[in-house]
Amino acid sequence: MQKVTCDVLIIGGGPAGGVTAVTAKTNYPNKDILVIRENEIQLVPCAIPYVFGETLGCSDKDVASCAMAADMGISTLIGKVNDINIAKKIAYCDAYEISFDKIIFATGSTPFVHESLRHSLSLKGVFTVPKNKVLIDELKSYIDVKNEIVIVGSGFIGIEMAVELAESGKSVTVISASKHILKNAFDREFANLAIDIMLKAGVKYVGKDRVVEIIDKNGDNHVNAVRLLSGQTVDAEIVIMATGYQPNTELAKKVGVSLGHYGGIWVDEYMRTANHDIFAVGDCSARRHFITKDSSKVMLASTSAAEGRMAGSSLYSIKYLKGFSGTIAIFSTMVGKTAFSSAGVTEEQAATAGIDIVTGSFTGLNRHPASIPGAQKQLVKLIAMKNGGQIIGGQIVGGNETGEMINIIGLMIEMGVSVYTAMSMQIATQPMLTAAPTNYPIVMAAVMAIKAIDN
Amino acid sequence: MQKVTCDVLIIGGGPAGGVTAVTAKTNYPNKDILVIRENEIQLVPCAIPYVFGETLGCSDKDVASCAMAADMGISTLIGKVNDINIAKKIAYCDAYEISFDKIIFATGSTPFVHESLRHSLSLKGVFTVPKNKVLIDELKSYIDVKNEIVIVGSGFIGIEMAVELAESGKSVTVISASKHILKNAFDREFANLAIDIMLKAGVKYVGKDRVVEIIDKNGDNHVNAVRLLSGQTVDAEIVIMATGYQPNTELAKKVGVSLGHYGGIWVDEYMRTANHDIFAVGDCSARRHFITKDSSKVMLASTSAAEGRMAGSSLYSIKYLKGFSGTIAIFSTMVGKTAFSSAGVTEEQAATAGIDIVTGSFTGLNRHPASIPGAQKQLVKLIAMKNGGQIIGGQIVGGNETGEMINIIGLMIEMGVSVYTAMSMQIATQPMLTAAPTNYPIVMAAVMAIKAIDN
Numbered sequence: 001m002q003k004v005t006c007d008v009l010i011i012g013g014g015p016a017g018g019v020t021a022v023t024a025k026t027n028y029p030n031k032d033i034l035v036i037r038e039n040e041i042q043l044v045p046c047a048i049p050y051v052f053g054e055t056l057g058c059s060d061k062d063v064a065s066c067a068m069a070a071d072m073g074i075s076t077l078i079g080k081v082n083d084i085n086i087a088k089k090i091a092y093c094d095a096y097e098i099s100f101d102k103i104i105f106a107t108g109s110t111p112f113v114h115e116s117l118r119h120s121l122s123l124k125g126v127f128t129v130p131k132n133k134v135l136i137d138e139l140k141s142y143i144d145v146k147n148e149i150v151i152v153g154s155g156f157i158g159i160e161m162a163v164e165l166a167e168s169g170k171s172v173t174v175i176s177a178s179k180h181i182l183k184n185a186f187d188r189e190f191a192n193l194a195i196d197i198m199l200k201a202g203v204k205y206v207g208k209d210r211v212v213e214i215i216d217k218n219g220d221n222h223v224n225a226v227r228l229l230s231g232q233t234v235d236a237e238i239v240i241m242a243t244g245y246q247p248n249t250e251l252a253k254k255v256g257v258s259l260g261h262y263g264g265i266w267v268d269e270y271m272r273t274a275n276h277d278i279f280a281v282g283d284c285s286a287r288r289h290f291i292t293k294d295s296s297k298v299m300l301a302s303t304s305a306a307e308g309r310m311a312g313s314s315l316y317s318i319k320y321l322k323g324f325s326g327t328i329a330i331f332s333t334m335v336g337k338t339a340f341s342s343a344g345v346t347e348e349q350a351a352t353a354g355i356d357i358v359t360g361s362f363t364g365l366n367r368h369p370a371s372i373p374g375a376q377k378q379l380v381k382l383i384a385m386k387n388g389g390q391i392i393g394g395q396i397v398g399g400n401e402t403g404e405m406i407n408i409i410g411l412m413i414e415m416g417v418s419v420y421t422a423m424s425m426q427i428a429t430q431p432m433l434t435a436a437p438t439n440y441p442i443v444m445a446a447v448m449a450i451k452a453i454d455n
Numbered sequence: 456m457q458k459v460t461c462d463v464l465i466i467g468g469g470p471a472g473g474v475t476a477v478t479a480k481t482n483y484p485n486k487d488i489l490v491i492r493e494n495e496i497q498l499v500p501c502a503i504p505y506v507f508g509e510t511l512g513c514s515d516k517d518v519a520s521c522a523m524a525a526d527m528g529i530s531t532l533i534g535k536v537n538d539i540n541i542a543k544k545i546a547y548c549d550a551y552e553i554s555f556d557k558i559i560f561a562t563g564s565t566p567f568v569h570e571s572l573r574h575s576l577s578l579k580g581v582f583t584v585p586k587n588k589v590l591i592d593e594l595k596s597y598i599d600v601k602n603e604i605v606i607v608g609s610g611f612i613g614i615e616m617a618v619e620l621a622e623s624g625k626s627v628t629v630i631s632a633s634k635h636i637l638k639n640a641f642d643r644e645f646a647n648l649a650i651d652i653m654l655k656a657g658v659k660y661v662g663k664d665r666v667v668e669i670i671d672k673n674g675d676n677h678v679n680a681v682r683l684l685s686g687q688t689v690d691a692e693i694v695i696m697a698t699g700y701q702p703n704t705e706l707a708k709k710v711g712v713s714l715g716h717y718g719g720i721w722v723d724e725y726m727r728t729a730n731h732d733i734f735a736v737g738d739c740s741a742r743r744h745f746i747t748k749d750s751s752k753v754m755l756a757s758t759s760a761a762e763g764r765m766a767g768s769s770l771y772s773i774k775y776l777k778g779f780s781g782t783i784a785i786f787s788t789m790v791g792k793t794a795f796s797s798a799g800v801t802e803e804q805a806a807t808a809g810i811d812i813v814t815g816s817f818t819g820l821n822r823h824p825a826s827i828p829g830a831q832k833q834l835v836k837l838i839a840m841k842n843g844g845q846i847i848g849g850q851i852v853g854g855n856e857t858g859e860m861i862n863i864i865g866l867m868i869e870m871g872v873s874v875y876t877a878m879s880m881q882i883a884t885q886p887m888l889t890a891a892p893t894n895y896p897i898v899m900a901a902v903m904a905i906k907a908i909d910n
Contacts, residue, residue: 015893022893026902044824047886055887061826064893290881302884302892309879309898320875320905332885339888369499371516403888404859408866410881415870420775424764426745426865429757430787431502432510433794433858437757438470438477438519443764447481450775 001097004077006034008315009091009100011081011251013037014045014131016282016304017106018069023312025072027319034075034100036093042066045131046301049157052143053164059136084255086278102277102315105252105265106308109245109283109299117241120214125223126239129157142238147171150226150236152211154181156333158242159198163336166202173234174203175226177210184297185331185342187381190395194335201336206234214239245299247284260286261295269325270318271311279315281307290326290413291345291392292353298329330410332403341406344393344413347383356386360419360449366399368429368436378402380441382409382419384449389418391446401434408442419453422446456552459532461489463770464546464553466536466706467561468492469500469586471737471759473524475559478767480527482774489530489555491548497521500586501756504612507598508619514591539710541733557732557770560707560720561763564700564738564754572696575669580678581694584612597693602626605681605691607666609636611788613697614653618791621657628689629658630681632665639752640786640797642836645850649790656791661689669694700754702739715741716750724780725773726766734770736762745781745868746800746847747808753784785865787858796861799848799868802838811841815874815904821854823884823891833857835896837864837874839904844873846901856889863897874908877901 008024010017013035021035042064050056069076079094084103091098111128113121120126125146127139143149149165151158154176166172174181180191181198195205210229217224227233247264249257257273257280260266264286271279282304289296313319330343350357360382367375376399383393394409396402412422423446429437463479465472468490476490497519505511524531538547539558546553566583568576575581580601582594598604604620606613609631621627629636635646636653650660661683668682680688702719704712712728712735715721719741726734737759744751768774785798805812815837822830833853839846849864851857867877878901884892 019893023902026906044886044891046884046892047824047827050827050886055828056826062824064824300883300892302882302895305892305895305898306879306881309902313878320878322876322879328881330881330883332883332888334885334887339885341883343883369502369517369519371511372502372505373510400888401856401859403883403885404856404863406883408859408862410883411863411866411870411872414880415866415872417866417870421777423768423775424761424777425869426761426783426785427757428755428785428787428796428798428858428861428865429501430789430794430858431499431505432789433787433855436499437501437755437760438474440757440760443760447478447764451481 002095003097003099004034005099006075007031007100008033008102008104009098010035010104010106012106012108012282013042013066013076014106014108014282014304015301016108016308017104018066019305019308020104020106020281020312021069021074022072023309024315025074027313028316032075034077034098035069036077036079036081038078038080039132040078041133043131043133043136048129048131048136049160049164051136051140052161053168055164059133059140081251084251086255089277102279104311105257105280105284106282107248107251107284110248111241112244112246113241114243117211117214123214123216123223124221125237126214126241128241129161143170146237148235148237149240150175150234150238151240151242153242153244154178155184155242155244156182159194159335160333161240161242162203163198163201172203173206174198175206175209175211175228175234177208179208182333182340185329185346186340186395187347190340190397193397194340197336197338206232244297245283249284252280252284261288262286262297270314271307272314279311281311288326290328292349293326294353296327296329298327300331302330303327328410328413330406332406339398339400339402341396341402342394343406343410345383346393346395350383350393355392357383357392358386358449358452359383360445360447360452362441362444362448364435364439364441364444366401366435368431372431378435378441380445382445382449384419386453389420389450389453390416391419391422405442419446419449423450457550458552458554459489460554461530462486462555463488463557463559464555465490465559465561467563467737468497468521468531469561469563469737469759470756471563471763472559472561473521474760474763475561475736475767476524476529477527478764479770480529482768483771487530489532489553490524491532491534491536493533493535494587495533496588498586498588498591503584503586503591504615504619506591506595507616508623510619514588514595536706539706541710541730544732557734559766560712560735560739561737562703562706562739565703566696567699567701568696569698572666572669578669578671578678579676580692581669581696583696584616598625601692603690603692604628604695605630605689605693606695606697608697608699609633610639610697610699611637614649614790615788616695616697617658618653618656627658628661629653630661630664630666630683630689632663634663637795640784640801641795641850642802645795645852648852649795652791652793661687699752700738704739707735707739716743717741717752725769726762727769734766736766743781745783747804748781749808751782751784753782755786757785758782783865783868785861787861794853794855794857796851796857797849798861798865800838801848801850805838805848810847812838812847813841813904813907814838815900815902815907817896817899817903819890819894819896819899821856821890823886827886833890833896835900837900837904839874841908844875844905844908845871846874846877860897874901874904878905
């Protein structure tokens, strides 16, 4: 075995591992940082759906650049860590024996498929959506020569892929077992807008039904259809299981690192495990929700990046006070040409968690006056504490600016800003870029929430 | 004289007056609210530059809707208030004698022209940019039949008009007496980017020079040229004076209301004068800067709207704690197809005000990966306190999302968020909508500012 020594060993080269590495090198320039990752080529995970439509068209256009890490003097090794001796601080990776001082698990997540359907993954034509170029290319080649696609699941990956594929001429059916689509981030009124757009794009939609069997009619190991709980069958040349992801913690478990919620690695706010030489960041870490404090299945590259910044700076001392007390589950998606964004809790989640809330909604335009070319409708909903008025959730649908507006609401949630403060916040408005100053929708939604508190 | 009685009298129907009226009616539904305004038709002020180019093309497309006020039961009178008896609480407007309980000055601002050039305003072809449809239509008709235009002033109104006019085929020269264009909101490196775009659009630019004379060569009361301090003359069929605005406080002064900085009406954080039955909002009020606490000439519809929300809710009691301790001067402008946004202090203003600062800048892309169609360069600069790291200013140039990104920075400034908090803030990212999670430019600029503090 070849012996290698480093100060900081990071297992995984996705957004979490990458940001941890860069942040560690920035904060501790004299430390040797080594990143081990399994894939030679790293995809940008959130753009994977666009590989399948005309937006990107191929996975070669979805490659993450690792140039910065190399420029900074961060070492990279392509390989798989098979074992770790925690006591001796040695990791075993293929032919290498790597001594380290600090180790960071950034092993990400793998597609989750319900137990009852897992055996069908071996059928030709049945796929998941892994963050792996080779496997994505396989799926892409298959799609190129087939037409009838069933997508199981109605989270944002499923919906983004459905619309991309339908717009590129495929026959697509989405099967959703949920009360409504995009359930983890949006309330029904927003989901209904998304369904309308999806249907207009030609996607067929079966709601509140569940795939109970993936059918290989001819016994030739090729999928032909899916059977639903309702009894209905839907023909399928391809079945894409977009039913979520699970923390990839096989190695952590093997070497005795404690796991928390949903099998993620337990960490504190500085992303440290109980052993302060062992960290975990990204999808493989156990997350809680910022508002409800319940365990959270949220897996977002932006959350991972923020965790990486915290871990990378806290390796040898707590340099910056903070660290999260949970994820605010902030994210955006596109359904066709319309942006949907969400942060914090939805109204439905607040009800489930038993939070006393009010809501305030406002519909306006994203330009002013209305005659500005390209002005689009913009709907903002705020969820606020009935007592105190702190903003704890928000949803937006509208034009492309939605993607940054949700970051205003996200900051409000993180900072505990109340609707009373939001009501008179100072904002920039410009005819070609934003809503009118007199009707800026986040402010107006705050005004509506105050009304709801007063009533 | 016809006698009229109301509870709340608002003089002025621009963004400040309009928002005050709507907020007052929302908070005090039983009060009679009367708005008096001089213009039958109210323009959307920030979109006036677009009347002159192809974006809107005429002022009829730039009309503010007053439907909401009428629907809510707010009364409107078109007329001019000539006098007020403060002791008796009676206002005199043309043929009306109006009794009121609370009065709000929302009389706005009028174009400012340096004393030495004011007499030339009577020449045919010399214009200002007032917020008045009749006068804007006059300017527009004149422009339609002329070609050579000189714009005096390099604030955002001047620059937006210059690019619109050049793009619609006119010969346009901008004369700027400032150190660089857009000086009140941007540092030089941003201004240089704006100049490049302006020059590419065909605008001619004369910097660091001043118009000392507006020339009527033939003595026929028509402008022909301007003469500059340097001696140079520039031919002009039209001269547009875009040299700022001043508070319209003639009436307030006449009736003995105290004036503050730059002739604006002195008000406290709740927009009250020393007499708590008299309020002032919008451009006619005296403003201070949130950071420097110096008097501020900032005049923005969004600031006015925020003030209107504070005044309207505080008429009969302080319902909501807060009120501004000054303007953060947050705004956006478009130079051609590129958005420029600013909030708080610039680096140059911080130097003038004697603030110990660091800066952090980051250039990235507004989409991820870089292969996403339409990805545009995005430059973010943060200005932060050297001690403590609080963010006190920010500038952005990039795609249309810039208009909402600056509102994130604005909220950071208002809430006293430090670069240490910003470094690990949770943000939403999406390939088609934002920068990459690993390189989100506001976060990266915060990281750079921290580096600057550490050095």
